[in-house]
Amino acid sequence: MTPSPPASSAAEGAPPGGGVSPLVTAAELAALLGSAAPVHVLDVRWSLDRPGLGPADFAAAHVPGAVFVDLATELAEPGRPAHEGRHPLPSAERLQRATARWGLRAGDPIVVMDDSGGLAAARAWWLLRHAGVGAVRLLDGGLAAWRAAGGALETGPGGPDQASAGIPIAFGAMPVLDADSAAGLARTGVLVDARAAERYRGETEPIDPVAGHVPGAVSAPTVGNLGADGRFLDPAALRARFAGLGAEPDGPAVGVYCGSGVTAAHEVLALEVAGVAAALYPGSWSAWSNTPGRPVATGADPG
Numbered sequence: 597m598t599p600s601p602p603a604s605s606a607a608e609g610a611p612p613g614g615g616v617s618p619l620v621t622a623a624e625l626a627a628l629l630g631s632a633a634p635v636h637v638l639d640v641r642w643s644l645d646r647p648g649l650g651p652a653d654f655a656a657a658h659v660p661g662a663v664f665v666d667l668a669t670e671l672a673e674p675g676r677p678a679h680e681g682r683h684p685l686p687s688a689e690r691l692q693r694a695t696a697r698w699g700l701r702a703g704d705p706i707v708v709m710d711d712s713g714g715l716a717a718a719r720a721w722w723l724l725r726h727a728g729v730g731a732v733r734l735l736d737g738g739l740a741a742w743r744a745a746g747g748a749l750e751t752g753p754g755g756p757d758q759a760s761a762g763i764p765i766a767f768g769a770m771p772v773l774d775a776d777s778a779a780g781l782a783r784t785g786v787l788v789d790a791r792a793a794e795r796y797r798g799e800t801e802p803i804d805p806v807a808g809h810v811p812g813a814v815s816a817p818t819v820g821n822l823g824a825d826g827r828f829l830d831p832a833a834l835r836a837r838f839a840g841l842g843a844e845p846d847g848p849a850v851g852v853y854c855g856s857g858v859t860a861a862h863e864v865l866a867l868e869v870a871g872v873a874a875a876l877y878p879g880s881w882s883a884w885s886n887t888p889g890r891p892v893a894t895g896a897d898p899g
Contacts, residue, residue: 634705636698637662641739653711657750682803683882713862728766737825771874773876782898856879857880
């Protein structure tokens with residue numbers, strides 16, 4: 597196949613300042629799959645309001661050779677919402693077991709993808725980067741872009757070509773915030789709230805116990821990172837978006853949170869495309885709002 601991604605695809609160029617883009621186009625993935633070199637495709641289809649449908653969707657159609665990744669059980673540590681949020685980071689042991697199930701081998705390139713513009717797959721991208729895996733990229737536009745490019749599809753449960761012992765996990769390669777450092781960053785740097793604007797303003801809160809936002813945080817809903825085609829905006833557009841919030845290359849420190857630390861990883865990736873390094877607050881609003889005594893701001897202003 598010879599897919600031609602639109603000119604707006606951020607994956608066409610490296611992030612400002614050099615380096616390899618965290619995004620890969622459908623054409624680039626097709627070339628990787630067609631080469632003799634090994635490549636691992638991790639399909640992270642997940643939605644908070646559609647539990648259980650990810651595996652069924654994967655079995656119905658997926659990129660050849662892809663492996664399904666269960667976000668709730670492999671990319672998160674279950675059952676500790678009170679102070680760590682609804683999707684706390686997995687232990688190194690849990691993630692290492694998962695990489696063995698996925699058939700990963702150290703040094704092989706990895707492409708993560710989903711069917712929601714990268715909103716779920718970015719969690720796998722961030723976790724693997726945090727674990728010291730450099731050769732991991734996200735398929736820009738996900739399954740829709742692959743289909744539009746004429747990519748082949750397989751059905752069935754899928755699975756790795758061969759068993760592996762997984763890859764060593766050593767967290768610490770990506771910056772992380774806890775509640776106290778997030779609160780401080782909201783005053784001394786730029787703390788970005790990646791949730792929907794109405795949740796930031798406190799007009800609605802469908803999941804967590806308190807509505808509103810971390811005082812001092814600025815609003816930048818994650819969906820604003822994407823164009824109408826479901827692909828990331830180009831680097832210049834993303835730079836302009838975040839510069840309007842005070843997040844710029846060589847500017848003040850930047851951190852991101854969302855509802856439970858999943859889609860915030862998407863914002864960290866978008867900031868990287870824009871040339872801005874950002875820390876992730878994994879507990880996010882679910883941890884903040886479950887902690888007695890944490891202040892809450894409402895309305896459109898940071899507070």
